[in-house]
Amino acid sequence: MDINSTNIEDIVKQVLQELGQAPAKKEGCSGNCSHKSNGEIPKTSRVAMLTDLEKIELQEYPIPELGDDDILVKVEGCGVCGTDAHEYKRDPFGLIPVVLGHEGTGEIVKMGKNVKKDSAGKDLNLGDKVVSCMIFKDNPDITMFDLNKQNVGGADVYGLLPDDSTHLNGWFADYIVIRGGSTIFNVSDLDLESRILIEPCAVLIHAVERAKTTNILRFNSRVVVQGCGPIGLICIAVLRTMGIENIVAVDGEAKRLEFAKEMGATKTVNFKDHKGIEALAAAVEDAFGGKLADFAFQCTGSPAAHSNIYKFIRSGGGLCELGFFINGGDATINPHFDICAKEITTVGSWVYTLRDYATTFDFLKRAKGIGLPMNKLITHKYPLDKINDAYVTNLKMEGLKVTVINE
Ligand SMILES: [Zn+2]
Numbered sequence: 001m002d003i004n005s006t007n008i009e010d011i012v013k014q015v016l017q018e019l020g021q022a023p024a025k026k027e028g029c030s031g032n033c034s035h036k037s038n039g040e041i042p043k044t045s046r047v048a049m050l051t052d053l054e055k056i057e058l059q060e061y062p063i064p065e066l067g068d069d070d071i072l073v074k075v076e077g078c079g080v081c082g083t084d085a086h087e088y089k090r091d092p093f094g095l096i097p098v099v100l101g102h103e104g105t106g107e108i109v110k111m112g113k114n115v116k117k118d119s120a121g122k123d124l125n126l127g128d129k130v131v132s133c134m135i136f137k138d139n140p141d142i143t144m145f146d147l148n149k150q151n152v153g154g155a156d157v158y159g160l161l162p163d164d165s166t167h168l169n170g171w172f173a174d175y176i177v178i179r180g181g182s183t184i185f186n187v188s189d190l191d192l193e194s195r196i197l198i199e200p201c202a203v204l205i206h207a208v209e210r211a212k213t214t215n216i217l218r219f220n221s222r223v224v225v226q227g228c229g230p231i232g233l234i235c236i237a238v239l240r241t242m243g244i245e246n247i248v249a250v251d252g253e254a255k256r257l258e259f260a261k262e263m264g265a266t267k268t269v270n271f272k273d274h275k276g277i278e279a280l281a282a283a284v285e286d287a288f289g290g291k292l293a294d295f296a297f298q299c300t301g302s303p304a305a306h307s308n309i310y311k312f313i314r315s316g317g318g319l320c321e322l323g324f325f326i327n328g329g330d331a332t333i334n335p336h337f338d339i340c341a342k343e344i345t346t347v348g349s350w351v352y353t354l355r356d357y358a359t360t361f362d363f364l365k366r367a368k369g370i371g372l373p374m375n376k377l378i379t380h381k382y383p384l385d386k387i388n389d390a391y392v393t394n395l396k397m398e399g400l401k402v403t404v405i406n407e
Contacts, residue, residue, distance in 0.1 A: 070115075075104055173384070226251075227298070228250075
């Protein structure tokens with residue numbers, strides 16, 4: 001090509017054309033395996049099977065025939081949850097062998113003939129991006145707005161099911177079969193990162209809904225958020241999208257507190273800078289300009305943190321405890337000073353309802369709309385064949401949200 005006799009536009013066009021036509025070569029892929037992505041559905045799918053403690057093997061299984069109510073989803077990505085990490089390390093649920101991954105999302109590549117709408121009544125079509133929530137094995141008639149169902153505790157979710165004959169029932173895989181009777185949501189209007197964050201965000205939507213039942217959390221409330229891991233950071237984001245502006249974040253790590261500010265915390269308090277609970281409570285009071293918090297969210301799994309948080313709350317204030325997903329042991333409080341004398345209203349929060357799940361989609365759009373850096377919560381992306389590294393990173397508590405992203 002003679003650069004002098006061709007105009008730049010033509011060169012660019014030619015380069016783009018060549019790029020477009022270049023055969024997509026993937027390392028370590030013979031071209032006849034399940035992870036090719038040319039639009040065709042392969043015969044088999046890889047799954048990441050936890051076969052022993054701290055041991056995940058990639059196994060390959062046939063993609064089964066779909067029933068009339070089933071959906072085949074090509075997995076795009078899935079977050080590693082704290083629950084997964086516990087199962088990986090200790091198998092507390094006794095699920096081994098199991099395909100984990102419940103914070104997943106992907107694209108519909110095949111549907112049974114009866115599948116028309118998602119759980120919120122939206123149309124479902126090939127190519128739609130979806131997430132799944134719970135599976136009502138025991139009660140398939142339950143509707144998403146059944147207010148008697150407090151949360152999904154006790155319901156099944158994909159990625160925490162015992163291995164079955166299809167094996168494609170967890171999101172750490174190339175493909176997953178969403179069976180009839182499961183909940184599924186069309187979330188094509190959210191980007192991949194947002195879709196992976198839906199499940200952890202739903203936990204906070206639920207916590208804030210629980211907090212609202214106290215009638216203490218209001219537009220101009222002073223709110224303290226203790227713990228700035230993913231849960232605490234998302235808590236701050238949810239509060240900001242509700243118009244709550246006066247938020248003090250408490251944590252022991254300067255880096256996390258920096259991020260808390262980016263997420264919308266007004267002030268931060270590093271508990272390592274203050275010796276003893278009195279000094280720490282004084283620092284929180286200081287951060288609110290000489291007043292204690294109206295409301296507090298406890299987002300750590302530390303019993304000491306639970307004991308401390310009452311000292312940050314004003315008389316007549318409220319507390320939402322949501323940090324203890326697992327039994328972290330007993331916490332000591334003084335019922336007289338901490339609860340009675342101050343008349344603190346306390347709520348606990350655990351996972352979410354289906355209604356919270358649908359609210360979460362709107363939250364994620366609003367968070368983006370007001371410029372909160374939600375996608376920065378995803379600090380690690382591993383390919384499926386490096387999933388063991390993803391778990392090791394999660395267990396080392398490095399970064400925030402660790403994910404597996406399929407090519
Ligand atoms: Zn989870």
